[in-house]
Amino acid sequence: MADEVVATRRAADAGLTRSAIDVPGLMELVSGRGDGAVATFTGIVRDNQDGRAVRHLEYEAHEPMALALMERLANQARDRFGISHAVLRHRLGRLEIGEVSVAIAVASPHRAEAIAACQWLIDTLKAEVPIFKKEFFSDGEAWVE
Amino acid sequence: MTITVLLFASAREAAGTGRLEMEVAEGSSPSSVFEEISKRTPALTRMRPNIRCAIDQEYGAWDAALHDGAELAFISPTAGG
Secondary structure: OOOOEEEEOHHHOEEEEOOOOOHHHHHHHHOOOOOOEEEEEEEEOOOEEOOEEEEEEEEEEOHHHHHHHHHHHHHHHHHHHOOOEEEEEEEOEEEEOOOEEEEEEEEEOOHHHHHHHHHHHHHHHHHHOOEEEEEEEOOEEEEOO | OEEEEEEOHHHHHHHOOOEEEEEOOOOOOHHHHHHHHHHHOHHHHHHHHHOEEEEOOEEEOOOOOOOOOOEEEEEOOOOOO
C-alpha cells in the first residue's frame, strides 16, 4: 500500500501521513549495502485502555514542529548510536483497531546499535514530539494527557 | 505586536479554536499570553501545569520574551506512538 506522506523533509527521514504506513517499504528505504541489521518498532492501535474498550483513535499534531523534531531525532540517533540511518513515520487522523500508528526503522552494520537507537527513538518521540492522541470509547472520549 | 497562538488537544477543544491571532504588549511572555487566554477560557488554568510552550517551533521558557510575528504554541501532553 502506498505510504502517502503528506509532508516530508529532506531525505524523508521523518514523515506524517494520513494513510497506511508501509513498514516493509520503510525497512527497504532505511537500509544500505553496508548494513547487516534493521531494527523496527511498530506501534499499533490496541482495542482497550486499561481494560476499557477502545473503538478507535484520533491523532493530531503540531505538524511542522513534529516533523522538524522527528527529523532532528533521526540525525541525533546517528550521532549517539553510530547507526547508518533512521526513518520515522507517524499517522494522523482517525485510526482503527490494529492499524499502525507509528513506525521506526533503524539500519546499522551490526544489531546492537540498531536496537538501542530504535528504543531511544520511540521513547524520545513519545516524550518530546508534539503529537496528541484521543481515545474514543463506547461511552465517551478522552485525550491521553 | 501581533503573535499567533496555537492550541492542541484538550486545550484546543476548551478554547474552541486551535489558532488565535493576538495583539499583545511588548515584553509579553508565554506566561502572560496564557494568562490572557485563560481569562476567556478558565478551563485552561488547570491544564497549565501539564502544558509546555514552544516559540517558533522550539520548546522554550515560560518567561521568554516574545517577538512581533512569533508563533507561540502551547503543547499539551504528548502521546504519540
